[in-house]
Amino acid sequence: MPLLPATRTPDPADAPVLRWGVLGPGEIAGDFVAALQRHTRQRVVAVGSRSAERAAAFAATYAVPNVHVGYEALVADPEVDVVYIATPHSEHTANALLAIAAGKHVLIEKPVAVTADLAGTIFAAAEAAGVFAMEAMWTRFLPQTDVVAQLLEDGALGRLSLATADFAGGPAPRDPSSRLLDPAQGGGALLDLGVYVAWWSQFTLGTPDAVTARGALGPTGVDEQATLLLEAGEAQGIGVVGLRGRTAWRASVVGAAGRVEVDSPYWAASGLTLFGADGAVADRWEDPYGRPFRQGLCYEGAATARAIVEGRTGCPEHPAERAIAVLETLDAARHELGYADPPGWTA
Structure with a gap:
């Protein structure tokens, strides 16, 4: 049988640069930002939280220049191109719809919603608004996959x-x-x-x-x-x-x-x-x-940036x-x- 093919996964450092805002500064958000900063040229420019203390601590840890108290302020930030949503998944639908209504592209942690119907609501809203929306199924974007x-x-x-x-x-x-x-x-x-x-x-x-x-x-x-x-x-x-x-x-x-x-x-x-x-x-x-464990989150971030710059509302790898x-x-x-x-x- 044929041998294993070479991976076609592009270098995440080659992806076009976008300005990211983080909605929900928890553990997974920290790992995502660290992966972007270590392996890509993406810029994380803002973080938003309902807690001023949490937002400030996250910004200090990851050198994020803009801090917003409240999610509404984050999605209204004109410096943000795409919002990474990392709140508990029970909050994903409301948070995603808020960002989409503000005209922002969204990458939403998995599961994208708690039910299929709610996921459909998110994607329909993004399609109607002409913005990118994708579930952050990072495993799909790894070289081995x-x-x-x-x-x-x-x-x-x-x-x-x-x-x-x-x-x-x-x-x-x-x-x-x-x-x-x-x-x-x-x-x-x-x-x-x-x-x-x-x-x-x-x-x-x-x-x-x-x-x-x-x-x-x-x-x-x-x-x-x-x-x-x-x-x-x-x-x-x-x-x-x-x-x-x-x-x-x-x-x-x-x-x-x-x-x-x-x-x-x-x-x-x-x-x-x-x-x-x-x-x-x-x-x-x-x-x-050399991108083990959650350092591999950089690949989905890079794929998101490429798709947005190309004018797509999703990625074919994980539609x-x-x-x-x-x-x-x-x-x-x-x-x-x-x-x-x-x-x-x-x-």
């Missing part, structure tokens, strides 16, 4: 039969008011981590025809553990997520002519192995770029339709487990 994408495009693995992915991050805090356990904040393993496993199945096999979910709800009513079976034609995707113990963080896709196994953590820069139909190792690829389809899968899985939508989760 492009290697897999080429194998799939070329049919190098033959007829596909199975995709697997697991992402249980370890025991969650037992505070029922924590983001991970509070249903009003979109708690649960599926909304926190399930986007990764559902996306992997759809990236490799396509949108599922049927979704089966098994798992366990905790005392607060959110899923603390879930296993998904996603049927796409004759192929099956299996995804495992949880808040009770850490899994291996690996992914694979299997076809009649061979299989690919992505190293742990598959959702960040790592490596992959290509096996032939006989199970023997055919080739090996390891990420050579709105894929983000919505992943949330449709998570909606179905949550409901099958008995996790009902809290009040307000309607478009």
Whole structure:
């Protein structure tokens, strides 16, 4: 069988420069800004928070020149081209619509919304306004993912039969008011981590025809553990997520002519192995770029900048339709487990 192709992922430092505003200065926002500053030429020019103290501390840590108290002030800043939304996902819809109404492009942390209907509302508003909107599915933009994408495009693995992915991050805090356990904040393993496993199945096999979910709800009513079976034609995707113990963080896709196994953590820069139909190792690829873990967030930032400068309202690698389809899968899985939508989760 053919050897692994070279990645087509451009150097993030080559992307055209835009001015970014950060809405919600939490941990993921800090890692995103650090990745942009280390590996790209993007400029982070403003941060907005409801807390003056948090905004000021973030600005001091990452040398962000403009501080705004309140999200309205951030999205009104004429120096900001694109807003990175990093608030809890229960707030994404309101925050994204605020930025879009102000004429700003948006990159929205995953999941882009808590339901597929709300995700559709965001993307429809962006399309009507003529601005860019994308879910920040950073794994899709990693160099290793492009290697897999080429194998799939070329049919190098033959007829596909199975995709697997697991992402249980370890025991969650037992505070029922924590983001991970509070249903009003979109708690649960599926909304926190399930986007990764559902996306992997759809990236490799396509949108599922049927979704089966098994798992366990905790005392607060959110899923603390879930296993998904996603049927796409004759192929099956299996995804495992949880808040009770850490899994291996690996992914694979299997076809009649061979299989690919992505190293742990598959959702960040790592490596992959290509096996032939006989199970023997055919080739090996390891990420050579030195952007481990969340440093890989730089790739989605660079892709966003390229798309905006080119006048596009999304990226073909992760279009709105894929983000919505992943949330449709998570909606179905949550409901099958008995996790009902809290009040307000309607478009």
